[in-house]
Amino acid sequence: MDYLVVPVPMCIDVAKNNLETPFQLFLLLKFLYRNGKTKLSAQERKAIAKILGNTKQKSLKKNIHQLQELKWLRHNSATGYYQIHSFDRLREKNDWPTRSGIVCYFDDLNHIFAIEGAALYIYLYKDFWRKVKRDKVVRIKGRTYHSLPGTFHSKGRFAPVATTGVNALFDISISKASRLKHAAIKAGFIEVIKDFKELPIKPSEINLVRKYFTNEPNLVILKDKVCLQLIDLILPNIPFKKRHKLKT
Secondary structure (H helix, E strand, O other): OOEEEEEHHHHHHHHHHOOHHHHHHHHHHHHHOOOOEEOOOHHHHHHHHHHOOOOOHHHHHHHHHHHHHOOOEEEOOOOOOEEEOOHHHHHHHHOOOOOEEEEEEHHHHHHHHHHHHHHHHHHHHHHHHHHHHHHOEEEEOOEEEEOOOOOOOOOOOOEEOOHHHHHHHHOOOHHHHHHHHHHHHHOOOEEEEOOEEEOOOOHHHHHHHHHHOOOOOOEEEEOOEEEEEOOOEEEEOOOEEEOOOOOO
16 A cells, blocks of 8 residues: 555644644654564664655654654564554544544655645535535525535535634634645645625725624625625545444
């Protein structure tokens, strides 16, 4: 297998706790050592540091130690090997609530923030369409979304996913949620378009509306029309998979 299915809950934890650097190292170890173990000899560490952009050995040592503290990596002093824990073992140990994961290729390791952003936003994208399927009709901030007749699918359909939603659900700051989204866009992992709804207001009246409706969201003038800026719409450009169920 030339890719990893990185669990969404792991990406959430990384984003919440600013663990991007050890996370990048962990994914690299997963790619390099498919058997799940390595001695991380001096020669191996030099090669790993070079792959990571000539990371200093002191920093690499710190990140290895952090992975041990996170219990993603375990050192067996008797054999001298480091055990790289499987995603399934971490899922079981941490009782992660979802089996969803994002497909990650080796070259994607240069875009760690984009991997996180894609995981968060595509997960919420999928969750939105699940809600539409369940409720048949979903109304959100000026738009109405209907379930498709027959076999439900969201392929090719944009969905509203707000940075405020990422903040509320995952306790990730809005500023970081925005940075992660832009990183995912830049890497081509997701596509985002702005959404606007035209209002029956003259451009000359916009300041009056803003004065008396202080809670009114973003009002903008587009082509001499007053529009309400709605939630950005996103569309995934990379696969999302579910890991197999754990044996009980």
